[in-house]
Amino acid sequence: MSQDNQQAELQTIVNAIRTLAENCQGNNIALLSLLRQLEGLHQEIRDGLFQASLPDNRQALYTLLKDIESQGGWPYIERMRLQALFVNVEAAHNNHKGDETIINVATTPELHNGEATVIRD
Template sequence: MTNHPGPSSPCRSNTASGPTADRRLQVLRDTVQALVADRRGDRVGLLELLRELERFHRQIEQGPFREALPGERNALYEFLQDMERSGGWPYIPRPRLRSLLKTLEISPERPRQ
C-alpha cells in the first residue's frame, strides 16, 4: 500500500493536500496494513478485505474521481499524460492508458504541445 504519488507527483491533489490530508491517508494505510496483518494466512478474511477495498475503489472511481476529471479535452489529455508518467491509475493498466492517450493524440482536435 505504499505505492502512492509523492509530494512532487503531477497527479497529487492541489485541494486536499497538506499535513492533515497526508496524516489521514497515512492513518488509512496503517489501518489497512493492520487489517492485512490480522488476516495473514486467512484466505477468506483476506478475500473479504480485498472485496471491500475493491468496493471502495469503484465508489471513488465511478463517482468523485470521474466528476473531478477535466471536462476540457486538452486538460484531460494533460492529466492522462501526468497519470502515465506517475504510474497510471489503479486498475487502469498502463497499456490501456497509453491506448487512450494515443486515441486522443490522433483525433482531429489534437492538443498542441
C-alpha cells in the same frame, strides 16, 4: 484540505489497512473479505466521485493524463486468476489423497465462466 494533509491522512488509512491485513494473516476468509471491500471501494470512487470530477476541456485533460503517466499509471485492482489459485489446491490435494473433495476447474473461459466447481460426496 491541503495536499500534504491529504497524503498524511491517506498514509494513515493505508497503514490501518496493512495492520488489519497482517492481523488477518492465515485467515483466508477475512483476507478475501478485505480484498472485496477494497475492490468495492475502488469501484465506488471510480464510478462516482472520479468520473464526476473528470476534466471538461482539453487542457485539463492533458494535465490529468500527464499526471497519470508520470505518477505510475492508472490504478487497477487485479483479480487472482482461478488457475493460479488452484495450483495451491492441486498441491494440497496431492498431499491429502484420501480427501473426498473433488475440484473441477474449467480449462477455458467459455466453460463455467472460468469458475471452479467443488463437489462433495
